[in-house]
Amino acid sequence: MSGLAVSDAVLRGEAAFQAARRERRRATLFALALLAACLYLAGWVSEVNPEVLIAGFPRVTEYFIRIMPDLRWATLFADSETEGSLASWFYRWDAWALLLLETANMAALATLGGAAIALVLSFFASRNLARSQWSYQLARRTLEALRTVPEIVYALIFVWAFGIGALAGILAIMIHTIGALGKLFSEVIENADMRPWDGVRASGGTWGQACRYAILPQVAPNLISYSLLRFEINVRGASVIGFVGAGGIGQEIYTVISFNYYEEISAIVLMVILTVTAIDLLSERLRHRITDAAGAR
């Protein structure tokens, strides 16, 4: 009797298991079919299919082999006139270093300006400090609009308005930075402790004084840390904004790649990578130090 009951339960369990498995298999198959359809559609729209990819592969490898430097061990440390030396590979390193310095300064100025404006806007865009629904919505929507347009589109437009040069690039990065940082800043401010705020307001402080003395000291380390992170991103952005004539090393990269100066491409890109990595490491150190100091307080 009991054996029959057990086998009954086992049968039911087995049936439920099979049903669940069928259900999952069907869901997986459906997802795979959807993926395949999307892939087919995307390939059809962009005219990229496996044949094109395979046909392109040898050309890509050939290109990357050509941009590799022709270094020779015997003359590796010879002067820049000798073929196959490091110096001839990087024969314009001083000009590039200057351009990279310019690029980093563009990024720094854009980050500083953007962070300053974002700081002011973020107080209006924080729900806990909002003065009125009207100014809150206005600040929020402004920040959103500023960050949804890519930097390079701003740069394309600003090059017409401000002329070719670093100013257009700096402003383009700055505008985008205001939007991106403003959102992060207001999120930090929304998480701030409100008791100091109540204290300042209760003792007769104005809205501005409360922002300055109750909120800012709490959130400053986080804001600085976010700004440094944005600086790292902006250095990358500034390195390509010259593609549209907005200053920095981008113009040089564009020329070098467009005119197929093969070895210079690898040299310049290597320098960009090294600079970006160095700045990242430095800024990461700084960020950790700032957050540690804030945590210890």
Place this chain on the structure above:
Amino acid sequence: MTQEEIARWRARNPRAFGPPPLERAVFWAGMALLAAWLVWVFWLFDITPERILNGLSGLGTIILLMIPPSPGELWLDILQGLAESVAMAFLGTFLAALVAVPLGFLGANNMVLNGLARFSLRRVFDGFRGVDSLIWALAYVRAVGLGPLAGVLAIFTADFAVLAKLYAEAIENAEKKQVEGVTAAGGARSLAIRFGVLPQVLPVMLAQALYFFESNTRSAAILGVVGAGGIGLQIAERIRVRHWDEVAFIILLMIATVALIDWISGRIRRRLIGTADGRVR
């Protein structure tokens, strides 16, 4: 409170009355340095109030010309460019995710025991990350010609390394118990990966790929500026001939598309992560 009482408090608790002179000096020195740097960069980039004012008035004219946004006569090209951008982002991300899975297994420290190989692999990953996708796009345009293929390859190259790194981390964070279970039941190493590791990491991997798809829709929208296909080409062309109302239209359309993709992908992502959480608990 008398003056001497205040003086006593000041002596006992100097920090309560503001920062000490040394800290103050350091602060003002920093400010002076900052001011000097600002003067230098303004001089370096030739930023003058006159240039800014001229530029702003030019910008005002452009913005006035943007209103009202208009699709222009070639609106079909715009739509096609937009579809091309999304398709580029999708294919690029798909290829990157496909390649990143085996690379992630190679990069994870609980799968491959050779430390040196892993270390150098990760440095290579970092190197790929340092180059903006626009640079890759420009290089691929020279290598395979104008068109979306260059864009797909650029997105792939810029992303597969980062994805591989994230996948490696996901694999490292996977629980070992399942793997041990499969091995204890007599499963081979490949079976242990298939039934012990993959079910844990697959939802995370998919969610990350979707997240990259979202961000790549944004980058794919601008890759056309250097000739790699998509809506960027359309926008750059219209800026060149100063059809500002059409530029505004394309920008609005771009924002709407990005928002739509974010919304769809966000929903799928939450579902995936949700099931992953459900399965773990």
